[in-house]
Structure formats: C-alpha cells, structure tokens
Amino acid sequence: MxxxxxxxxxxxxxxxxxxxxxxxxxxxxxxxxxxxxxxxxxxxxxxxxxxxxxxxxxxxxxxxxxxxxxxxxxxxxxxxxxxxxVLTREQVYKVKQGMTEDDVRRLLGAPGSKTPNLKNEITWDWNAPDWMDGFRQHFLVYFNRAGRVTRTDILTYEEN
Incomplete structure (x- = not known):
C-alpha cells in the first residue's frame, strides 16, 4: 500500500x-x-x-x-x-535597489534557494536560462535584514 x-x-x-x-x-x-x-x-x-x-x-x-x-x-x-x-534578462533588470522581497517574488517568482551570507544579507538565487550559449548562469538578489534589495548579480560559469 x-x-x-x-x-x-x-x-x-x-x-x-x-x-x-x-x-x-x-x-x-x-x-x-x-x-x-x-x-x-x-x-x-x-x-x-x-x-x-x-x-x-x-x-x-x-x-x-x-x-x-x-x-x-x-x-x-x-x-x-x-x-x-518571467525568468528573462528584461525581467531581472527590473529588480532595483530598495525593492521588497514581495516585489521581487512577484516579478521573478520564488528563487531556487535563500541563503544568509557574511554581510548580514539574505541571498536569493535563481537558476537562470541559458542567456549565453555554453555557460550556466545564476541570478542573485541580495536583501538586507529589513527585506530590501541592496544589490544584484549574475554569475556565469562554463558548463562541463
């Protein structure tokens, strides 16, 4: 059963x-x-x-x-x-400093992970589509403890 x-x-x-x-x-x-x-x-x-x-x-x-x-x-x-x-380059560029967690989630959906970092921030991470052939990418949004965006980043690395 x-x-x-x-x-x-x-x-x-x-x-x-x-x-x-x-x-x-x-x-x-x-x-x-x-x-x-x-x-x-x-x-x-x-x-x-x-x-x-x-x-x-x-x-x-x-x-x-x-x-x-x-x-x-x-x-x-x-x-x-x-x-x-909504996981497009155009959408991720709409994420701006000062936006709330809810603003970002409405724009991009739930991230793949949420991780605290050493700068007292929470990092949201999306497994991004293949914006560059042959490379994997992650879009990162960093939130302060008040739940506001402090910065963003796109990590790119070569696929094996």
Whole structure:
C-alpha cells in the first residue's frame, strides 16, 4: 500500500514537471482561458496574490530544477489576461535597489534557494536560462535584514 502511494506521488510530481516543459502554458489563451482551464492545464499555482483590481497573479516556479517561472495574470472575471515566462534578462533588470522581497517574488517568482551570507544579507538565487550559449548562469538578489534589495548579480560559469 505504501509503495503504491509513493508511486502515485512520484507520477504526480513528474506530470507537474512535464507540464512546465511540454507547453501546457502555451495552451492558455489570454481572453479565452479561465481559472478552471489554468488548473486543468498546469495545476495549482505555487503562490497567489490578490491584485488591487480584484484579479489575481498566479506563480508557477520550477526552481531550482529547471530554468522557468511562469506568471499567470487573472482578471476579476476569472479569465486569463496574460501568461508569461518571467525568468528573462528584461525581467531581472527590473529588480532595483530598495525593492521588497514581495516585489521581487512577484516579478521573478520564488528563487531556487535563500541563503544568509557574511554581510548580514539574505541571498536569493535563481537558476537562470541559458542567456549565453555554453555557460550556466545564476541570478542573485541580495536583501538586507529589513527585506530590501541592496544589490544584484549574475554569475556565469562554463558548463562541463
């Protein structure tokens, strides 16, 4: 019985990973898809926010195992307004000094890790997409103890 439960959990986990990669998000057409369509195509989000207009923002982060994070913006009438893969160069350059942790998470999704450093900061780390052929990259955001961005960095290293 326990083995069956573990196998079922593994299958569910693998199907969720496959959805992130196989284009489940591509099937969500803005203005047509609904909340029910989103849940059917890609499952429940990792995190949600309520927007001031009554809509919602849903996060689907696949960090640290993969290099994608999708944000689905839902209108107050429960129709999809936008579906975006947000781990892009353009998005990371929007992170500015003084932003809050919530501001950054809404922009990029959950990081792959959060680690304290010797400068009394917390470092958030995203496994970034291949912005340069043949190199791996990580995008880092450093927060002070008040939860505000102090600086950012992109680490690049050659793949083996």
């Amino acid at each position: 326990r083995t069956k439960a573990l196998l079922a959990a593994l299958a569910l986990s693998l199907s969720a990973c496959a959805t992130m990669v196989d284009g489940g998000f591509a099937k969500l057409k803005p203005g047509i898809a609904t909340v029910a369509d989103v849940e059917t195509q890609v499952g429940k989000p990792n995190h949600t926010w309520k927007n001031a207009d009554g809509g919602q923002q849903w996060e689907y982060s696949d960090q640290p195992s993969r290099q994608v994070t999708y944000m689905v913006i839902i209108a107050p009438d429960n129709k999809v307004l936008a579906v975006d893969q």
